[in-house]
Amino acid sequence: MEADTIIKPSFKYSLLMLISAIAIISVGLLVFGAPIQILMFISMLVMIPFMMRLGFSYKQVEKSMMKSMARALQPGLILLTVGILIGAWIASGTVPTLIYYGIEAVSPQYFLVTTLVFCSLVSMSTGTSWGTIGTAGIAMMGVGTSLGIPAPITAGAIISGAYFGDKISPLSDSTNLAPAVTGGELFTHIKHMLWTTVPAYIITAIIFTVMGLQYNASTVDATSVSALTTYLSETFNLGIVSLIPIVVLITLLVWKKPPIPSIFIASAVGGIVAVAYQGFGFAETLTIFYEGYSVTTGIEVVDSLLVRGGLASMLGLIALFIFALGLGGMLAESGALEALLASFVYKIQHTGLLVFVTILVSYFTLAIGGAIYFSTVMGGTLMRPVFEKLNLKPENLSRILEDTGTQGGALVPWTGSGMYTAATLGVATGAYLPFCFLALITPLVSLFYGITGLTMTKYDESERKDKDRKSNKPRPVEA
Numbered sequence: 001m002e003a004d005t006i007i008k009p010s011f012k013y014s015l016l017m018l019i020s021a022i023a024i025i026s027v028g029l030l031v032f033g034a035p036i037q038i039l040m041f042i043s044m045l046v047m048i049p050f051m052m053r054l055g056f057s058y059k060q061v062e063k064s065m066m067k068s069m070a071r072a073l074q075p076g077l078i079l080l081t082v083g084i085l086i087g088a089w090i091a092s093g094t095v096p097t098l099i100y101y102g103i104e105a106v107s108p109q110y111f112l113v114t115t116l117v118f119c120s121l122v123s124m125s126t127g128t129s130w131g132t133i134g135t136a137g138i139a140m141m142g143v144g145t146s147l148g149i150p151a152p153i154t155a156g157a158i159i160s161g162a163y164f165g166d167k168i169s170p171l172s173d174s175t176n177l178a179p180a181v182t183g184g185e186l187f188t189h190i191k192h193m194l195w196t197t198v199p200a201y202i203i204t205a206i207i208f209t210v211m212g213l214q215y216n217a218s219t220v221d222a223t224s225v226s227a228l229t230t231y232l233s234e235t236f237n238l239g240i241v242s243l244i245p246i247v248v249l250i251t252l253l254v255w256k257k258p259p260i261p262s263i264f265i266a267s268a269v270g271g272i273v274a275v276a277y278q279g280f281g282f283a284e285t286l287t288i289f290y291e292g293y294s295v296t297t298g299i300e301v302v303d304s305l306l307v308r309g310g311l312a313s314m315l316g317l318i319a320l321f322i323f324a325l326g327l328g329g330m331l332a333e334s335g336a337l338e339a340l341l342a343s344f345v346y347k348i349q350h351t352g353l354l355v356f357v358t359i360l361v362s363y364f365t366l367a368i369g370g371a372i373y374f375s376t377v378m379g380g381t382l383m384r385p386v387f388e389k390l391n392l393k394p395e396n397l398s399r400i401l402e403d404t405g406t407q408g409g410a411l412v413p414w415t416g417s418g419m420y421t422a423a424t425l426g427v428a429t430g431a432y433l434p435f436c437f438l439a440l441i442t443p444l445v446s447l448f449y450g451i452t453g454l455t456m457t458k459y460d461e462s463e464r465k466d467k468d469r470k471s472n473k474p475r476p477v478e479a
Helices: 010-029 036-053 056-089 094-103 108-126 129-146 152-169 173-182 186-213 221-236 241-255 259-276 282-291 301-304 310-335 336-345 352-370 370-391 392-411 415-424 429-435 437-452 461-471
Strands: none
Touching: 010 036, 010 310, 036 056, 036 129, 036 173, 036 310, 056 094, 056 108, 056 129, 056 241, 056 282, 056 310, 056 415, 094 129, 094 221, 094 301, 108 152, 108 186, 129 152, 129 221, 129 241, 129 301, 129 415, 152 173, 152 186, 152 392, 152 415, 152 429, 152 437, 173 186, 173 370, 173 392, 186 259, 186 392, 186 437, 221 301, 221 461, 241 259, 259 429, 282 310, 282 461, 301 392, 310 336, 310 370, 310 415, 336 352, 352 370, 352 392, 352 437, 392 415, 392 429, 392 437, 415 429, 415 461
């Protein structure tokens, strides 16, 4: 069937499509406790007849799925290599070394703010929140557990730091994607984000400092700490050699080398250290690359911290990622998302309302698409004409997309980021969500600027004329 016979969906029809998908996922999770991966897959299949009723052929439907699913390839490969990295770095003694010396060096009162800053620095250096969570995050979870800090609070500090660095670093893919989608420039985008991110980060640091003051030596489970440190010191060769894989990874990423080979090289270096320095066999190390590090000590804190990683541990997350992107792509390609939003988005006239709606659209597309990338692309594409209509520069839109969709990725349980974070840190999304202060505060700062107009940069007359000339678009006559 030719594309010119395709019918544009009405608001009611689009709403029915969305409700059908949401109902399948909600009922499956709440009533049957089914895995979210299979529910996403079923929802995707249910969208097929909806799209064919609009005039799409099956080939066109399949193409829309595949086109969107293809975007999962790179982050999926990153996930696989991060899984290998986690297993390799435990076997190499890298993570155990960080845990051991972290326990020795950090006092309970300042642990949370130290974790925030440490993860921020790692993430800014590498440009990856997932890599930070899977390395520095695991280490800090171990330290926090030993110091008597509740796991959800520690996870909140880790996530806040990891995503701060991710959205500020020019090495981050999401930081590069947002201005590309909205028509802005990278460093203008980063500078503009500082207006919302820095105040939110300062408030977050203050909150974690105050929260940390309630923990002191009396909160430390001395028996648990002793058992953990004794096991680490007796099982692994701790020290500078074990930290070589971290140096390799940070160096490669700072040199702007591609993330997938960089992470794998750092994993391979970890494997070499595991064989040459920790005494693991070559075949055993390759098994750890695939299955993760496995040990049964009978010491709860050790088993919960170190039994993780491996390529296989990421397969379920990748399945979710693929199906979520497929579902989101079908809703977008069918015109359902545009129909749902167009009824009110293009009538917006006030900056404050525009920012508020953009925040909602960003979270909505994140929840529907299941991925930060989908949220950024769809949110930017749908909202860009409205920002242009109100004479607002693209960095305003790209900033909001990062303040919400990028940081919100870890807060939605069925997104790739949410599933990965919960699985890697061993804390449920609902448990750590209230403590992800940076992700919760930043959108409020962004909304404040929208209401007041502060930092909402606009084109002046000469910039507007130049932009219209470059785009060959006639400037609309003012009413």
